[in-house]
Amino acid sequence: MGYFWYILINNIVPIGIMISIGVVMYKAFRLDIKTLSKLNFYVFSPALVFTKLYESEIDLQVLMQILLFFLLFFSLLYAMVEVVIRIKGIKGGMRSAMRNSVLFYNSANYAIPLNQTVFGGNAYTLSVQIVIMILQTLIPNTFGVYSINAHKSNLKAILKMMLSLPVIYAIPAAIVLRYFHLQVPHSVYLPLQYISGAFMATALLTLGVQLGAMKWEFKLFDVLTxxxxxxxxxxxxxxxxxxxxxxxxxxxxxxxxxxxxxxxLSSVLLAIEYDNEPEFSSQVVFSSTLFSMVTIPVMIYLLDFM
Incomplete structure (x- = not known):
């Protein structure tokens, strides 16, 4: 029961406050959701990935284990979603929206504090989670962009979209600098840290603005699925x-x-940026975050048996 209250107070309530501020800001000022989306994709997200990857410390053998795990897990998750999509007969843009809502999970502003709570601030488990976070940031900006545009654009146009995203270049740049122990000048790295620190707030505010703008006509069965x-x-x-x-x-x-x-939140940002079922995506993020108040404590309890 203690985990339930901790998750409620330290995960759900802060997230809810930021989302609520976004809703209020939209109602008061009719903020432009596309501008917020572009700030997330082209400024805050690449800065976050670069700084976390540049600062991370993890053994190569463990890194390979995590990468192998993620590859197999992502493949099985993808196969499951595709089976469900075909059984339900989901068509058009809703296919990619459903796919993204399951494949892309909140490995940053939810999973990192949760990891540190459950494992008592353990540096090793934090490194494991940071690797997952980086992968979960890279894939929406590559596979996610392809998935959401595949039904309405050709491959050349999609590749052009992906290559225009700064995160594609932030990852190899951080890896090279880290591997060769090259130090980023303080005058450059400090603003990157400031920008990366703003990612969580702007992403949650963007979700709040989207929730404030939508009609709240729930696609209940799809959301629950x-x-x-x-x-x-x-x-x-x-x-x-x-x-x-x-x-x-x-x-x-x-x-x-x-x-x-x-x-x-990546699923919402993709949906907004490429105008693909943004209401469904917002509803899924909102509802899954609420339901996790029940499912996460159960998962934490089961960890003791591993």
């Missing part, structure tokens, strides 16, 4: 992959917990 796949089936598949790879200890626990978090 997404929530079940994200919050229940996702962790189950994560456990399966951990068992298949023979992972154990803190690595296994940190990875399993990372699979259980709600839908990422």
């Amino acid at each position: 997404s929530n079940i796949m994200r919050l229940a089936a996702g962790p189950a598949l994560g456990f399966l992959v951990i068992w298949m790879l023979g992972l154990y200890g803190l690595t296994a626990k940190a990875l399993l917990l990372s699979c259980a978090v709600p839908t990422s």
Whole structure:
């Protein structure tokens, strides 16, 4: 029960406050959602990825384990979503919206504080979560962009869109600088840190603005289907992959917990930026975050049996 109240007070309430501010700001000033979306995609997100990757410290062997886990987990999650999409007969832009709502999960502003709460501020588990966060930032900006535009644009146009996103270049730049121990000048790195620190706030405010603008006509069955796949089936598949790879200890626990978090704001930002089911995407993020108040404490309890 203690975990429930901790998650409510330290995860749900702060997120809810930021989202509420966004709703109020939209009602008062009719903020331009497209401008906020572009700030997230082209400024805040690349700065966050660059600084976290540049600062991260993790053993190469552990890094390879995490990458292998993520590849298998993401593949199984994708296969599950595709089966559900075909069974339900989902068409058009709703296919990619449903897919993104399950594949992209909140590995940053929800998962990082949750990780540090559950594991008592452990630096190792934090490094594991940061790797997952970086992967979960890269994929929406590559596969996510392709997925959401595949039904309405040709491959050349989609590739052009992806190559215009700064995060594509932020990742290799951070890796090269980190590998060769090249120091970024303080006058350059300081503003990057300021910008990356603003990512969470602007992303949550953007979600609030989107929620304030939408009609609230819930696609109830679709939203619940997404929530079940994200919050229940996702962790189950994560456990399966951990068992298949023979992972154990803190690595296994940190990875399993990372699979259980709600839908990422990335799905909303993609939906807004490319005008693809933004109301459904916003509803999924909102509802999955609320439902996680129940599912996350259950997951934390199960970690003790690993």
